[in-house]
Amino acid sequence: KWKEDEQDDSMLQLDKYLLKMCDKKRFLEILYDFVLFDGGTKKLPRPHQYFGIKAAQEHVRRREGGIIWHTHxxxxxxIMVWLAKWILENNPNARAVILTDRIELDKQIERVFHEAGEKEIKRTTSGKELMEQLNNPLPRLLCSLIHKFGARNVDNFDAYIRELESGPNNTVGELFVFVDECHRTESGKMHRAMKAILKNAVFIGFTGTPLLKKDKQTSLQVFGKYIHKYKFNEAVEDGVVLDLLYEARDIDQRITSPEKIDEWFGESTKGSNDYQIRELKSKWGTMQHVLSSKTRSEKIIKDIIYDFKIKPRLSSSFGNAILVAGSIYEAARYYEMFQSTPLKGKCALITSYNPATRDITTEDTGENTETGKEYVYNIYSELLEDISPEPGKSKSETYEDKAKTKFIKEPTNMKLLIVVDKLLVGFDAPPCTFMYIDKRMQDHGLFQAICRVNRLDTEDKDFGYIVDYKDLFSKLGDAYDVYASELDSEDTENGDIGISLKDRLKKGKERLDNALEAIALVCEPVLPPKDQLAYIHYFCGNPENKQDLKDREMKRTSLYKHTVGLLRSYTNIENEMSEAGYSADEIEAIKNKVDKYLKLREEIRAASGEKLDMKTFEADMRHLIDTYIQAEDSRRIDPFGDQSLLDIMVHIGIADAIENLPEGIRSSKEAVAETIENNVRSRIIKDHLIDPAYFDEMSALLSEIIRERKANAVSYEEYLKMITELAKRVMNLTRDDLPAGIQTNAQRVLYNNLGKNEDLAILTDTAIRNSRRADWRGNIPSENEIKHAIFEVLKDKAEVERIFQIVKQQNEY
Known part of the structure; x- marks a missing residue:
């Protein structure tokens, strides 16, 4: 949503923002300066990006630097792309340099500019090349690592800076330097060297984190004050990023407690018969003993595998996770242990380590003794054995790039990345939903890392989840503080930095309570006695009224979406409801409500004859139903597969069709009748435009059958015969009373809709076939040619438009 002058309530909010956005000057400015194509996708700025750039433009005009703090x-x-393009277009002497402090970020910046159409950006590979480029007028757009500035291991750093400052300035053009993640970089040493070398440049810092109080003075000296701020809590409120839920885990208690093993046992035995359950129980005591003797790492592995089994997002094909290890040695150990779990072949090791024989020929002390180094070397040698390096890349880089691409684009095939330092900054992977932390981190590094899971993705991703095995966060009230060091809040309203994590179980309980309340409100208007028939009447309408089913589509959609929301909320804490604060009676009552609404959803879907589009609003619904629906409903995995009710009626028989209905419907003859009638009506509505005259006739016949049923003019058995015959006619458009000259389906449709005039139908058919061109649909000139040919036969413009809409539906043409 647009946000501007929020205190102004003199008019409707929609009117206020429409007037502001459609102001002539601003509208043209947005079209000219704020539209770009990112990898082929047209993008306009969000409000915080627009106003951040506008504020930066004012600073640029004054040749004044500053910091843009926009959360990760x-x-x-x-923003860098839009601002750089604006600077270069409006100042012919300007040059833009984008600096980062990590190779991954440097590559990302180059990729973003390339995908936005800025192909001439030059990425330098050495300090010498960077200075050569700066001392020449072209290229105007550069990106590089900030470490290219200055000499390393200088004994007297202050003297080194004074020497740089006294030297000549050989750079060409007016330089505007963007520094990404400007809060880092060796406490400002590189920043000072950079300013000394680029004496007349304007520096704009970008950061996703607030400044620490201890670093404030250095940042002010290098960049200046804040240009624009967009905090984490604002981005969550606006729906730009997802909120983060936190959970600290005592791994020994979690894995070895009887309650957790009982939960795991319950999940593992869903769908098993009594014999299988007895056999598993006989082995369970042994497993408890084994688990208690495992190392800490093995327990963490078991804990993560448990999550991948029960967490809906992880057990679906849409979500994945990152595990942060404390060292390359620990990461390699984790990787090896995962090879004996269901994640074998679906996890990867990302550390940038390149195996070299020198790693195992030198002695060392501490953790990385020769044995430790040899272990890492052997793991990587085996891992990279079959990897063919791509041009310009090592085996390790090739392997890691492929793994990262698969993690982003094929989450079902790459479920877990094990990292140490890499990917914790600047890695955008929307499927990534869980982060497991087994490494000491704090402040900026910690916040940057956990924000890897806050990216928006499909609708089933509602939060980013942080699982902490190191107890890194301190609890403040109902939330967990991310920063251990004191933050600079002087320039922030109310001192509110807006960075804290919510407790996962507390938030989970809140979401489940809200979901139960929301779906109850959806069903509240259903009239007593609120039985199956009452729900069918409310969500599907009166089958006699041919418009009712279509008019109530939004009600059914609301029911389906709220059922999905309830199921997701329930499954996220299903095994931890007592810890979340529910009593035993409440847990049982909620379980029954979830089952009730799942059954209701299936009954309404069957009664309306709808095939749900799983991609539209419930990406993970099929998995959730397969996993969590009661055994009674699992019976619906039947031999008819995805055939519709009418398909079964026509091709197999009415008895099998009724038996295939949910139990709540088939137990009532009236509910069965209305379900069949709604399915027939739904098919008539769906196919009406193919042959309006024919389906109008079918609709009238359906209404007559319904009236006879309600008047008890026919027996239930006779009614089923009549409705089955009608279903056959609806599914099969052939009829017996056609003239000999009507030979094709398209001719039959024209005959039905031109007053059953055989000659007129054949002449119109001939005119269409003689005038149609290849791919004529959607091509206005080609469509007009066909319309003209039809007019020559019908001599009536209104009739031409009516028939042409029918013609467009015929596959023969």
Whole structure:
């Protein structure tokens, strides 16, 4: 949503923002300066990006630097693109340099600019090349690592800076330097060297984190004050990023407690018969003993595998996770242990380590003794054995790039990345939903890392989840504070930095309570006695009224979506409801309500004859139903597969069709009748435009059958015969009373809709076939040619338009 002058309530909010956005000057400015194509996708700025750029433009005009603090995941890279393009277009002497402190970020910046159409950006590979480029007028757009500035291991750093400052300035053009993640970089040493070398440049810092109080003075000296701020809590409120839920885990208690093993046992035995359950129980005591003797790492592995089994997002094909290890050695150990779990072949090791024989020929002390180094070397040698390096890349880089691409684009085939330092900054992977932390981190590094899971993705991703095995966060009230060091809040309203994590179980309980309340409100208007028939009447309408089914589509959609929301909320804490604060009676009552609404959803779907589009609003619904629906409903995995009710009636028989209905419907003859009638009506509505005259006739016949049933003019058995015959006619458009000259389906449709005039139908058919061109649909000139040919036969413009809409539905043409 647009946000501007929020205190102004003199008019409707929609009117206020429409007037502001459609102001002539601003509208033209947005079209000219704020539209770009990112990898082929047209993008306009969000409000915080627009106003951040506008504020930066004022600073640029005054040749004044500053800091843009926009939280991680809110689109800082695109701000750089828009701002750089504006500077270069409006100042012929300007040059833009984008600096980062990590190779991954440097590559990302280059990729973002390339995908936005800026192909001439030059990425330098050495300090010498960077200075050569700066001392020449072209290229105007550069990106590089900040470490290219200055000499390393200088004994007297202050003297080194004074020497740089006294030297000549050989750079060409008016330089505007963007520094990404400007809060880092060796406490400002590189920043000072950079300013000394680029004496007249304007520096704009970008950061996704607030400044620490201890670093404030250095940042002010290098960049200046804040240009624009967009905090984490604002981005969550605006729906730009997802909120983060936190859970600290005592791994020994979690894995070895009887309650957790009982939960795991319950999940593992769903769908098993009594014999299988007895056999598993006989082995369970042994497993408890084994688990208690495992190392800490093995327990963490078991804990993560448990999550991948029960967490809906992880057990679906849409979500994945990152595990952060404390060292390369620990990461390699984790990787090896995962090879004996269901994640074998679906996890990867990302550390940038390149195996070299020198790693195992030198002695060392501490953790990385020769044995430790040899272990890492052997793991990587085996891992990279079959990897063919791509041009310009090592085996390790090739392997890691492929793994990262698969993690982003094929989450079902790459479920877990094990990292140490890499990917914790600047890695955008929307499927990534869980982060497991087994490494000491704090402040900026910690916040940047956990924000890897806050990216928006499909609708089933509602939060990013942080699982902490190191107890890194301190609890403040109902939330967990991310920063251990004191933050600079002087320039922030009310001192509110807006960075804290919510407790996962507390938030989970809140969401489940809200979901139960929301779906109850959806069903509240259903009239007593609120039985199956009452629900069918409310969500599907009166089958006699041919418009009712279509008019109530929004009600059914609301029911389906709220059922999905309830199921997701329930499954997220299903095994921890007592810890979340529910009593035993409440847990049982909620379980029954979830089952009730799942059954209701299936009954309404069957009664309306709808095939749900799983991609539209319930990406993970099929998995959730397969996993969590009661055994009674699992019976619906039947031999008819995805055939519709009418398909079964026509091709197999009415008895099998009724038996295939949910139990709540088939137990009532009236509910069965209305379900069949709604399915027939739904098919008539869906196919009406193919042959309006024919389906109008079918609709009238359906209404007559319904009236006879309600008047008890026919027996239930006779009614089933009549409705089955009608279903056959609806599913099969052939009829017996056609003239000999009507030979094709398209001719039959024209005959039905031109007053059953055989000659007129054949002449119209001939005119269409003689005038149609290839791919004529959607091609206005070609469509007009066909309309003209039809007019020559019908001599009536209104009739031409009516028939042409029918013609467009015929596959023969």
């Amino acid at each position: 995941g809110s689109g800082k890279s695109l």
